[in-house]
Amino acid sequence: MLRIEKLTKKFGRNTAVDSATIHVDKPMMIGVIGRSGAGKSTLLRMLNRLEDITEGTIIFEDRKVSSLTGADKRAWQADCAMIFQQFNLVPRMDVVSNVLHGTLNRRSTLSTLFNLYPTDDIHRAIDILDRLGIAEHAPKRAEALSGGQQQRVAIARALMQDPKIILADEPIASLDPMNAQVVMEALRRIHEEDGRMVIANLHTLDTARRYCDRVIGMRAGRIVFDGLPEQLTTDMAREIYGADATFSEEATSTEINTIDRSAAKAALAKVTA
Template sequence: MLMVDGLTCRFGTKTAVDNASFSIAPGAFVGVIGRSGAGKSTLLRLINRLAEPSDGRIVFQGQDVTALSGRELRQWRARSAMIFQQFNLIDRLDVLTNVLMGRLAEVPSWRSLVQLWPERDKALAMSALDQFDMASYAAQRADQLSGGQQQRVAIARALVQQPDIVLADEPIASLDPRNTKIVMDALLRINKHFGITVLCNLHSLDLARSYCDRLIGMSAGRIVFDGAPSELTEQIARDLYDLEANEVLGGEHVMPPPVSVPGLVGTVAA
């Protein structure tokens, strides 16, 4: 269980996240929605401890995440894997090495520096790439991939961290509709097949309603909605998105909901 209690983050006079409180059960797929600047990205960065809270606590399985430092903090960041909008791959490195970067918390730093990765970790990385039909690109440089392919590599990197939670920060913001569906299906796959909790920032209500079990709506740093997608009425959505409501509610291509999660080959379990 992940518990967020009174979480607040201030940057000078600006309050990016304001007294956020919620809990998430293991294995949930939760969408965080709201207009640009609502505090969605800061919330995920706080949970991963890439940003420091001004007040409040984050507790996971009884452990106070906000009190962690040193090696324990690095381990937490591995357990709460981040997926970023801009992929955060190292362009000059090949795909396999980029995925292996997800093992840094478990491998001595000298091994990563001289590229002497344990064979078990290489097998783990190849298995993760295979989950998302990217194994054939293992030797290719990351900057030679399309945006959708790069995001699938980033998801494979997160998976080899063997996380309890995946925090996806606008993972499809720069992708076309086809690659959007591929990436969202990949996130759904790790949620349903591996039972990994997914907390995903999404601007699109269509996607949020199609993929998520629960929605958390943010406005001006505060949580103003928390419930099932079916409970999010048009009026609540308009209040949530304010000036962006017409764009979000009326201008988007409606994607069909995901069907079933396809069978997977191999495993990346420990």
């Protein structure tokens, strides 16, 4: 389904991603872990073609993504939605309009200029917001929402593209533990219910183990681990993070230890209901 062969990105003399090879045969939820600067974000940006590729190839369902240009490249970016750490919403615009921006790739210049949307698209946007548990916020400005709610708006915008792959670049890095779990649960449900491939950059080992079918570990631009979550041992984590025997997984944990667990369950139930 997805073949990445010897993918490399260089910035001058620095190599951000070094000959990465990944084969994915079916839709999966994949976590990419590693310390800051390991090349995780650059890898996803090359997949989405936001970054030019120095060497290597990307092939998705017999489409050579790494060679696409112009309209073909934009069509791929519609099929490969991107979710960012900082949400990338329009703060003063209402939530439903932010979600509708996921249709910009297929709208005319005139309709974009006057902010005109088909009724069916508006209804679909609200349905997606309802699926993510935030439909009641549709008329509010995006800036009025919490960080976790804004990230779910960003996920809704991605779903409006009806993509084949969703790439999430550190989607929970700026969220508190409860909202982080809500967002990861939403991404997991999208994978399971829609059959979409989800690839998420993550800092935390417990999150990767809990939500992902497969984990890829990167260190200094190279893939040093590619396996099942249960194969991600503490020793392997030390290798990925370049840490010594003092390394503790608690330093990367997103487990909720200090908040009311009943409140966390209630928040998750609202999303999964």
